[in-house]
Amino acid sequence: xxxxxxxxxxxxxxxxxxxxxxxxxxxxxxxxxxxxxxxxxxxxxxxxxxxxxxxxxxxxxxxxxxxxxxxxxxxxxxxxxxxxxxxxxxxxxxxxxxxxxxxxxxxxxxxxxxxxxxxxxxxxxxxxxxxxxxxxxxxxxxxxxxxxxxxxxxxxxxxxxxxxxxxxxxxxxxxxxxxxxxxxxxxxxxxxxxxxxxxxxxxxxxxxxxxxxxxxxxxxxxxxxxxxxxxxxxxxxxxxxxxxxxxxxxxxxxxxxxxxxxxxxxxxxxxxxxxxxxxxxxxxxxxxxxxxxxxxxxxxxxxxxxxxxxxxxxxxxxxxxxxxxxxxxx
Ligand SMILES: NC(=O)c1ccc[n+]([C@@H]2O[C@H](COP(=O)([O-])OP(=O)(O)OC[C@H]3O[C@@H](n4cnc5c(N)ncnc54)[C@H](OP(=O)(O)O)[C@@H]3O)[C@@H](O)[C@H]2O)c1
Numbered sequence: 001x002x003x004x005x006x007x008x009x010x011x012x013x014x015x016x017x018x019x020x021x022x023x024x025x026x027x028x029x030x031x032x033x034x035x036x037x038x039x040x041x042x043x044x045x046x047x048x049x050x051x052x053x054x055x056x057x058x059x060x061x062x063x064x065x066x067x068x069x070x071x072x073x074x075x076x077x078x079x080x081x082x083x084x085x086x087x088x089x090x091x092x093x094x095x096x097x098x099x100x101x102x103x104x105x106x107x108x109x110x111x112x113x114x115x116x117x118x119x120x121x122x123x124x125x126x127x128x129x130x131x132x133x134x135x136x137x138x139x140x141x142x143x144x145x146x147x148x149x150x151x152x153x154x155x156x157x158x159x160x161x162x163x164x165x166x167x168x169x170x171x172x173x174x175x176x177x178x179x180x181x182x183x184x185x186x187x188x189x190x191x192x193x194x195x196x197x198x199x200x201x202x203x204x205x206x207x208x209x210x211x212x213x214x215x216x217x218x219x220x221x222x223x224x225x226x227x228x229x230x231x232x233x234x235x236x237x238x239x240x241x242x243x244x245x246x247x248x249x250x251x252x253x254x255x256x257x258x259x260x261x262x263x264x265x266x267x268x269x270x271x272x273x274x275x276x277x278x279x280x281x282x283x284x285x286x287x288x289x290x291x292x293x294x295x296x297x298x299x300x301x302x303x304x305x306x307x308x309x310x311x312x313x314x315x316x317x318x319x320x321x322x323x324x325x326x327x328x329x330x
Pocket of ligand 1: 037139140143164165166167168169170187188193208235253254256278322
């Protein structure tokens with residue numbers, strides 16, 4: 001079968017490897033669609049913990065169950081599924097275990113025609129989504145869901161700023177926050193994406209490349225209850241300035257690196273919280289899928305490409321005009 005394999009740091013190859021043999025407790029899924037994440041590119045570059053060469057990459061996938069290792073799992077055969085990319089979250093819902101990993105490194109992932117996964121990683125594909133839309137969901141949807149609702153404790157009527165609307169995770173944060181009845185504001189480095197967010201119902205939007213961030217945000221009535229960010233860097237101090245007292249910043253990435261300084265004075269005086277968030281536990285994955293079905297949420301897809309173009313598609317994950325997820329038809 002065809003699979004995308006990491007050969008060495010900086011070198012990925014679409015190649016032929018043996019089809020996985022299904023064993024006890026596992027199922028064989030024929031992948032129909034797979035989604036690209038920023039994580040896949042960090043791994044390609046070798047900038048990720050526990051890198052192993054020869055591994056099939058990819059965290060996001062949806063497909064059809066073709067075979068099962070145990071007789072009792074026979075009812076899954078032929079079912080349309082989406083795969084939970086968590087491996088060994090562990091028993092504490094608040095934090096992952098020391099054994100925690102994500103599908104696609106160091107465990108073989110979804111960028112292949114077939115994948116063998118434990119049966120408890122399967123979830124029924126949301127009925128209203130096709131395979132391509134479902135494959136856009138797992139990693140980004142889970143990260144956004146936990147960041148907003150568990151860590152950020154977002155409630156209807158609150159003001160939330162989603163920083164970097166064009167990001168694969170940020171778009172889910174935007175869609176989920178809207179569905180939850182929050183007043184959603186966005187930032188983006190692109191006017192086109194700002195227009196798109198406003199058309200989708202954002203209450204306000206600003207271009208972080210053009211406008212002086214702080215005064216623009218300050219116009220937001222009463223400030224923000226919550227900011228969701230993955231860019232990091234010095235702008236965190238602007239977020240601190242525009243939070244309401246007892247507001248929260250939840251961050252799940254630091255693409256632009258660390259801040260040179262942190263306005264701790266304002267943080268302690270205004271009872272602010274700065275919270276890290278990573279992925280989400282298995283219950284949150286189920287809850288996220290239920291939420292997506294209940295609100296009929298459809299992921300924002302940047303582009304759909306044939307699997308044969310996956311190697312040349314990787315650089316596009318950092319393309320500034322990308323908006324939403326890049327998805328492959330396998
Ligand atoms: N901890 C976790 O569990 C977890 C999970 C998923 C991702 N991550 C990390 O989170 C980061 C984002 O992931 P992703 O998959 O969403 O990546 P992505 O699709 O590549 O999105 C990155 C987005 O960051 C935005 N951005 C860049 N500079 C910015 C700035 N100065 N201010 C605000 N936004 C800025 C851009 O938004 P615009 O295009 O709108 O300008 C860009 O689209 C990555 O570092 C990734 O590794 C962590």
